[in-house]
Amino acid sequence: MDIASIVGLVMAVGLIFWSMLSGSAPISVFYDLPSVLVVIGGASGAVIICFPLKTVLNLPGVVKKVFLNKTESVPALIEQLVSLAETARRDGLLALEGRLGEVKNSFIRLGVQMAVDGTRPEAIEDIMRTEIDATATRHRDGKAMMDQIGRFAPAFGMIGTLMGLIMMLADMSDPSSIGAGMAVALITTLYGAIVSNVFCIPFAEKLSFYNKQELVRLEIIVRGIMAIQSGENPRVVEQKLNTFLPPKLRPKEEAA
């Protein structure tokens, strides 16, 4: 659960709603279904063209990640790898099979399983790194989609406003309707700006931050698995992996 994402979103959306409510006009002036469809639908259509279908279908998962990213702690991760290294050192690689049940991280499980199966070290590393690359690409595509929606939403907002203005200007026989016509025309630009600045751009930034963090964790796991596989001393494994931690978070004996 990402508190910052929720607090920030509630804050931005709340203030916009409060501001709409506190004005003299009824809040209904801010709602117009065709405008919603042009901005959201148009931007979605453009983004669907941009990416392969598989990537587009991944969008709900991408959005979910902004709010529910599991921030597995790095020290706990290192602890688990060191504990697996102890088992491997004491009872042999095959003993790791009995501990697979308690490992939740599927990437660790993949590595341990391959070690237990006796896969060659180079093959293990190659497969894990290919998996990391695929993860990085999937993450990058997720962020890129957010960036693109954030770019197309204002553009379709402008397209909607231009259409509204043209319709209004083409028929000005009833002067009293001009204001309302322009109000409706501007709504798409407002929608585009909100979709882009309240949702897409901040989401893309948060995803970019998570991606960097996730890649560090995957790198730690690969190095841990390789060390376990080669039967290294658990203390050495710990020291190696701890170099990924800022000194404050390192256990005391490291500095000694």
Add this chain to the structure above:
Amino acid sequence: MDIASIVGLVMAVGLIFWSMLSGSAPISVFYDLPSVLVVIGGASGAVIICFPLKTVLNLPGVVKKVFLNKTESVPALIEQLVSLAETARRDGLLALEGRLGEVKNSFIRLGVQMAVDGTRPEAIEDIMRTEIDATATRHRDGKAMMDQIGRFAPAFGMIGTLMGLIMMLADMSDPSSIGAGMAVALITTLYGAIVSNVFCIPFAEKLSFYNKQELVRLEIIVRGIMAIQSGENPRVVEQKLNTFLPPKLRPKEEAA
């Protein structure tokens, strides 16, 4: 057939049309031939200056590719190369000639033909890599053209709107025609925004994605042909080429 490109385009264009139809004004207010000519013609003129004639004439092919890109599956490609490697290993390089008929990919055919002809390995690799470079350049030029039209269309939209406003402002003797004059003036900006955001920018993104994919396929083919030519064991060829695949798509024995 690229479903995503078609779905996205139908969605974006459809919503814009539906929005035009659902307005109070007749849809004819959105059509103005001189405006079409200024935006499409002007942007085309600018793009024709930018690129050499040969590249410009390639534009229809570029657009077609957004919708009809043949996404040859990578595993099938590897399978075919491995099968050719088996023939070469069992019956010699010359036996590949008999199988040329069943190979549809012209780049594989080029490589196999050279191997059959006894061309030196360095010459084969050099020629195939030069071909890849030429393909990459052609693709990059195609995407660049889309990007440029997407950049010039809004600019010529603005030029058209400025011309329309100047004409309208220069003669305001009939106040009742001002609205209609401005409506017509704004149409070019609308056209420019639609050409750019519904067609050119998304098309350029999709092309960029296809180009990356195509270059991976060509790289796989070059490595496959070189391995075939040197008479490598088909199993080794398969393992080498499979490293281009994400682990999920690799055949099982690879992980063993």
Add this chain to the structure above:
Amino acid sequence: MDIASIVGLVMAVGLIFWSMLSGSAPISVFYDLPSVLVVIGGASGAVIICFPLKTVLNLPGVVKKVFLNKTESVPALIEQLVSLAETARRDGLLALEGRLGEVKNSFIRLGVQMAVDGTRPEAIEDIMRTEIDATATRHRDGKAMMDQIGRFAPAFGMIGTLMGLIMMLADMSDPSSIGAGMAVALITTLYGAIVSNVFCIPFAEKLSFYNKQELVRLEIIVRGIMAIQSGENPRVVEQKLNTFLPPKLRPKEEAA
């Protein structure tokens, strides 16, 4: 105390206020609470989504640094390191413990303490460099936050203006209120432009300058501590560290 930051800020803010006061309208026309909340609150909300909570909570410290950055002089820093090197050379590393009290810079203290504790040189350097990396990341995040607020403030200014315009246009029954309505609508755009151009962008630039300076100082300290630890001749230590100074600031004998 950063004089330039204060002078510049007083100058920009003062001129804007003076200009508001010297106009014919009462200054109260420039104040609108909902507008403040939409721009400041909305931009804050968006930035809170962008970054992890820990980084966001660091914002007051970041702003404080623009004005109160302690610009420890580099020659004084070198002098202190050379003096510590003399003590270490004359009386041994352990003698440094007695001098820890007079060292204010916590990064030097960290290094000296590790040297006194007999930590291995590679571990000292590794820990100090990890600390530098963490500092660089923290600084970069601080600047990035300023940049993002400077980017979101005008966007939320535009969102506020669009909302104001839509409310005004939706109800134009009282023509005399149109001007005031538009005035209020424009206030958010004004706020966004001021927040961005008077505060965020200049602050981000100043932070970027300080960050570069700080990293040079940390680099000098690491090299100084490593030289002290290895018991180098204090004169050699001085010469090495002086290469970070422009020739004008170097003590005379260096050039001899």
Add this chain to the structure above:
Amino acid sequence: MDIASIVGLVMAVGLIFWSMLSGSAPISVFYDLPSVLVVIGGASGAVIICFPLKTVLNLPGVVKKVFLNKTESVPALIEQLVSLAETARRDGLLALEGRLGEVKNSFIRLGVQMAVDGTRPEAIEDIMRTEIDATATRHRDGKAMMDQIGRFAPAFGMIGTLMGLIMMLADMSDPSSIGAGMAVALITTLYGAIVSNVFCIPFAEKLSFYNKQELVRLEIIVRGIMAIQSGENPRVVEQKLNTFLPPKLRPKEEAA
């Protein structure tokens, strides 16, 4: 003669003129001498400040190149170099002097002359590469000038429009002249957009394309001259230089 540049320019300019003529207003409303001077003169002034005088005076040559670039064919170039290599191999380097008259390319002549004069190979290569660098710099400056005019023209268009609006707004005693005043004010923005999008940006792109092509040709010449000077076998020279050609354009025996 660059057909594409001419066709594109005629197309863009023609459509703009046709659109001006087909409007209801007389075409004279689009002409205003002070506006021409502010946009063209102002942008020229800014560009003259940007560059050293020598570069600015080169502008007419730069524009001419967009239309009259001599696209010497690369195969013909290679053929000539191979023919010179044959003469040098058969009759010695001095025999090349007799063939200088038939060589039109001044860069080949420079190289051959130095070879005939017995200049050391390193000096020949050094001088030719310095010449290539100078050519690249000259080309880059030419493109940069076009880019800058394309950037300043719209800026001075906006300056002109602001001046026109201020003049119009300062004196609104005669309401009937407001429209005409705004029309004139907008003309500079129109001029700026046309100068930039019809001329400067497309010209800069075309120059950039020619520059890349020209540098390939110069590189081929340097390698050819160095091979001739060292008395290499003309067949080997041909093979080496042909690697710059796409396979389709290479003579047949290369692939054998």
Add this chain to the structure above:
Amino acid sequence: MDIASIVGLVMAVGLIFWSMLSGSAPISVFYDLPSVLVVIGGASGAVIICFPLKTVLNLPGVVKKVFLNKTESVPALIEQLVSLAETARRDGLLALEGRLGEVKNSFIRLGVQMAVDGTRPEAIEDIMRTEIDATATRHRDGKAMMDQIGRFAPAFGMIGTLMGLIMMLADMSDPSSIGAGMAVALITTLYGAIVSNVFCIPFAEKLSFYNKQELVRLEIIVRGIMAIQSGENPRVVEQKLNTFLPPKLRPKEEAA
């Protein structure tokens, strides 16, 4: 004296003034002191925050350099270094002391003085390169300041215009003053555009050009001094330094 900078500036400023004078409104409509203060003062304030005080105080020198840059000719520079090399070779390094009086370039004097003082070659090179780095940084900061003013001036122009519009809109009791109010409001945007496009951006470009040129000259001097110090043959020194010249400017014997 930089003719191009002066001609370009006179041309751009002159055309703007002429255009203001040739309009129907008195030129006084373009002058408004508060607007000058908001744009110039506000942008200055923002830039003062961005940079350390020392850099800001260097601004007048930066501007002066756009017009008075001493373009010492490179061939003359090389000639002087070769002449010093001859003296050093013939009469020994100490004899250079007698020639220091005729050397105007302070960077050459610094180098020669150190050579005469018997400073170690590595120390000479180190000190001279540190000086070059400092010069490059100073130049880069100068250009960066121009760029920043060019970025803040239009921003403060917009801030001023928004303030003017808000004041005007808040009190529309006297319709006849609306035009004049808008005219004044637009003046700050005009000032911002002129400051940025007529002065700052072109000045920054010219500085960037001079900086590149200056760094080449300093590099030549360092290499010359190092060659003189090591007592190299003056002819070899000349040849080495001439490689910085385009072939056309090299003395004849080089090509022989």
